[in-house]
Amino acid sequence: MEKRIYHLSLPLRKQNSIAPGYWLLSLKSAQIASVATPGQFVMLKIGKSFDPLLPRPMSIHSIIKEDNHRLGFTILYKVVGKGTRLLAEKRSGESLAIVGPLGTGFNLNHIASGYEPIVVGGGIGIAPLLFLAHELVEKGQTPTVFLGANSQEELLALDEFESLRLTPKVSTEDGSKGVKGMVTDLLASYLDDSKGSQGEIFACGPAPMLKKVASLAKSYGLKSQLSLEQRMACGLGACLGCVVKIRNKNSGHSYQRVCTEGPVFNGEDIIW
Numbered sequence: 481m482e483k484r485i486y487h488l489s490l491p492l493r494k495q496n497s498i499a500p501g502y503w504l505l506s507l508k509s510a511q512i513a514s515v516a517t518p519g520q521f522v523m524l525k526i527g528k529s530f531d532p533l534l535p536r537p538m539s540i541h542s543i544i545k546e547d548n549h550r551l552g553f554t555i556l557y558k559v560v561g562k563g564t565r566l567l568a569e570k571r572s573g574e575s576l577a578i579v580g581p582l583g584t585g586f587n588l589n590h591i592a593s594g595y596e597p598i599v600v601g602g603g604i605g606i607a608p609l610l611f612l613a614h615e616l617v618e619k620g621q622t623p624t625v626f627l628g629a630n631s632q633e634e635l636l637a638l639d640e641f642e643s644l645r646l647t648p649k650v651s652t653e654d655g656s657k658g659v660k661g662m663v664t665d666l667l668a669s670y671l672d673d674s675k676g677s678q679g680e681i682f683a684c685g686p687a688p689m690l691k692k693v694a695s696l697a698k699s700y701g702l703k704s705q706l707s708l709e710q711r712m713a714c715g716l717g718a719c720l721g722c723v724v725k726i727r728n729k730n731s732g733h734s735y736q737r738v739c740t741e742g743p744v745f746n747g748e749d750i751i752w
């Protein structure tokens with residue numbers, strides 16, 4: 481099926497700081513919301529001037545619905561540099577140039593009963609996972625969710641996962657909430673206790689976390705789908721600035737674009 485991509489100028493509906501340095505913004509666009517799938521992203525042009533020149537990629541965090549109609553979407557982001565700092569200064573009514581939805585998200589076509597989706601998010605990597613958890617619940621699944629952050633303050637969207645009647649297993653590096661340590665340690669002990677689960681891991685987070693998730697999935701004979709991050713210039717497949725090395729059956733490997741063939745790839749195919 482051909483993917484629909486919209487180029488729109490959208491007024492910012494609402495923007496709130498949800499923790500120091502973290503923001504949640506809402507945009508109204510039934511067009512983007514009605515065709516978006518979990519793991520897809522939008523390119524967001526932040527300023528009208530030349531600096532920052534390039535748009536910034538941001539995942540679709542959740543879909544805004546009213547009476548079961550998809551009306552818009554939210555973005556959850558962390559301020560890390562100039563673009564995100566300027567974005568945090570935007571107020572309701574100001575417009576943003578948006579292109580999306582983009583990329584190939586999580587593949588949920590094969591999900592059936594008797595199957596356990598395991599969702600793992602680290603840091604701001606939880607951004608695309610709320611939309612994913614929502615879709616899994618709509619498909620009748622009860623995903624097991626693992627969320628990790630530096631501290632309780634940076635553990636985002638916990639309430640939203642709980643409102644889906646999920647009970648995330650939580651870790652923080654400073655021990656201020658949940659188990660002290662890395663989310664991958666928590667995942668490893670869970671997989672150890674539940675040997676033989678017919679599951680698949682869906683993860684997003686920093687590259688070292690994803691590499692560890694891929695290796696755990698391999699050790700326990702599970703499939704994994706991992707959402708990768710790369711710096712992006714166009715987001716549309718044209719500049720080849722975002723390629724990663726992916727194993728293929730014929731010639732050993734090929735370079736694939738995170739913005740087009742990804743951001744989600746099968747964990748076993750990624751050459752780290």
Ligand SMILES: Cc1cc2nc3c(=O)[nH]c(=O)nc-3n(C[C@H](O)[C@H](O)[C@H](O)COP(=O)(O)OP(=O)(O)OC[C@H]3O[C@@H](n4cnc5c(N)ncnc54)[C@H](O)[C@@H]3O)c2cc1C
Binds near residue numbers: 521561712
């Ligand atoms: C598909 C995709 C989805 C994303 N979704 C989200 C999201 O939902 N929420 C969110 O907070 N962030 C997300 N990001 C990361 C986000 O795009 C960057 O943080 C943002 O572009 C930084 O812009 P800036 O101008 O503030 O920072 P810059 O000044 O450009 O950079 C500041 C620092 O961030 C690093 N950085 C910048 N862009 C990236 C990138 N794409 N990948 C890795 N490191 C980067 C730079 O190396 C530098 O150290 C996503 C990235 C991708 C590729």
Ligand code: FES
Binds near residue numbers: 713714716721723737
């Ligand atoms: S960002 Fe240009 S090809 Fe991916």
